[in-house]
Amino acid sequence: MSGGSLRLDDAIPGLENLEGILELKVGVLEAATNAKGQKVAEYAAANEFGVPGKIPARPAMGETLDANASKYTEGLGNLLMAGMDPVQAMGQLGEVVRADIVKSIRSWKTPPNKPATVKAKLRKTGGRVGNAPLYETGAYVGSIAHEVNKK
Secondary structure: OEOOEOOHHHHOOOHHHOOOOEEEEEEEOOOOEOOOOOEHHHHHHHHHHOEOOOEOOOOHHHHHHHHHHHHHHHHHHHHHHOOOOHHHHHHHHHHHHHHHHHHHHHHOOOOOOOHHHHHHHHHHOOOOOOOOOOOOOOHHHHOEEEEEEEO
16 A cells, blocks of 8 residues: 555455466357367357347357356455455356356257257257257357466
8 A cells, every 4th residue: 555545456465466467268268179079169159149040149158247247246356355366266256157157058048949940959869958049969068168367
């Protein structure tokens, strides 16, 4: 503290030793592939943003982040104020965000699949999956991960 002002690295334990910037990535990371070797990020993006005339937008990740933004910022602040190492705190936050996105993908219902898509999914999965718009093989939901990087 100097001149009557409070520096963030004085207020939050561990920041004074942190060099650089921490980056938290949560979602389908670049290297994720399905059982056929296809990049999961490609069809995750198609589901998140939609494909005009083919796939309606189903923004499970974006809506999850928007709905929980204050929970995430408050949670990270609480971890840091409690003295947790910033890298560990970001990792713990990443796991919370990852779990929230997985829950959202698994429970996503609208817009529903078209009847032909439900029929095809039932046939492909032996009757296990029908009208689960963001779930068929489990590759998408299984690819949700997080990583913390120092820059």
